[in-house]
Amino acid sequence: MSNDLPLTKEMILDAAEQVLRRFGPDKTSVVDIAKVLQVSHGTVYRHYPSKAALREAVTERWLVGCISAPLAEIVHDEKGSAAERLYLWLSTLRKSKRDYFMKDAEMFAMYAAETQDSVEIVTAHVNHLIQQIAAIVEQGILAKEFKPGQPEVIARAIFLATSRFHHPAHAKQWLSEGEEEDFRAVWELLLRGIT
Amino acid sequence: MSNDLPLTKEMILDAAEQVLRRFGPDKTSVVDIAKVLQVSHGTVYRHYPSKAALREAVTERWLVGCISAPLAEIVHDEKGSAAERLYLWLSTLRKSKRDYFMKDAEMFAMYAAETQDSVEIVTAHVNHLIQQIAAIVEQGILAKEFKPGQPEVIARAIFLATSRFHHPAHAKQWLSEGEEEDFRAVWELLLRGIT
Structure with missing residues (x-):
């Protein structure tokens, strides 16, 4: 996935679901989710204020x-x-x-x-x-x-x-x-x- | 409690309940229970094979x-x-x-x-x-x-x-x-x- 596309909530949730499935809720961090989306974790936080x-x-x-x-x-x-x-x-x-x-x-x-x-x-x-x-x-x-x-x-x-x-x-x-x-x-x- | 009395199952359960309440199931050991009863843990094990x-x-x-x-x-x-x-x-x-x-x-x-x-x-x-x-x-x-x-x-x-x-x-x-x-x-x- 590239960071050229406008980031939608749906895209963030898709990435979050993928990471949550892979690592489990305890080991998942917002940084991991941001990495999948190739954006900074600040960008994710703008849509969702916490893990x-x-x-x-x-x-x-x-x-x-x-x-x-x-x-x-x-x-x-x-x-x-x-x-x-x-x-x-x-x-x-x-x-x-x-x-x-x-x-x-x-x-x-x-x-x-x-x-x-x-x-x-x-x-x-x-x-x-x-x-x-x-x-x-x-x-x-x-x-x-x-x-x-x-x-x-x-x-x-x-x-x-x-x-x-x-x-x-x-x-x-x-x-x-x-x-x-x-x-x-x-x-x-x-x-x-x-x- | 003295170890001169014959040890009944009821006495063991009283002691076990007391210790379980105090320490919780995870931290309770059969040795703790035996101590309260002033008997060896082997004596307790003769009545109950495990914690x-x-x-x-x-x-x-x-x-x-x-x-x-x-x-x-x-x-x-x-x-x-x-x-x-x-x-x-x-x-x-x-x-x-x-x-x-x-x-x-x-x-x-x-x-x-x-x-x-x-x-x-x-x-x-x-x-x-x-x-x-x-x-x-x-x-x-x-x-x-x-x-x-x-x-x-x-x-x-x-x-x-x-x-x-x-x-x-x-x-x-x-x-x-x-x-x-x-x-x-x-x-x-x-x-x-x-x-």
């Missing part, structure tokens, strides 16, 4: 692009009942998390660390996911498939009640025997609660 | 004495409906965990570490708690207060769906604003699923 801010921005981009954007498609797809879409939504979230935990360990570890440290981006991400569930729940209530209720409250309860299956603190358990059966049991209990 | 085994035994005793035994009383108490007892059971579990997290940080940290490392004692503890929930669910089904179903499956689903409120990986979130409201929302959803 923490860069790490947050990379995690946030990953959360949106890899986790919430694919789920939005399920919300907007009009096929199937609300229950079917809700099940597909939860299963897709679980699958994404499990796949990244197994195949993209660096990004997953960074995301898991951010859920501990950086409350803001994770809260925004969670609220965004809850709004997606709420949209499905609302469709279900309007279609009289689900019992009446406040979609946002029900959606938040569904998200929290399935934490065991998508919160990164439980990642090790996702690979355990009986995990699928456990998810089915929780899903059926929740479904009985909303239909 | 890990001692730590496990201390955690296990704490889980039974401080977490599951008080909950058993709620299961066997005949007062109130099954729903009331289930709510009390879950609230008491949450309160115990939160209290220990805040006031007995050393034991709580050890327990949280064991949930990662020592699958066996934690699985036994979780299964024991699920059996307690199953007993309440069964009473509810027999009294026709709850829908028919398999008490053990429903109990496991209830336990897993409330992980966010009692699994030690979520301890930091227990003190957050809105936690009580979140628990109520999940509880109401689960209750609608079983009644």
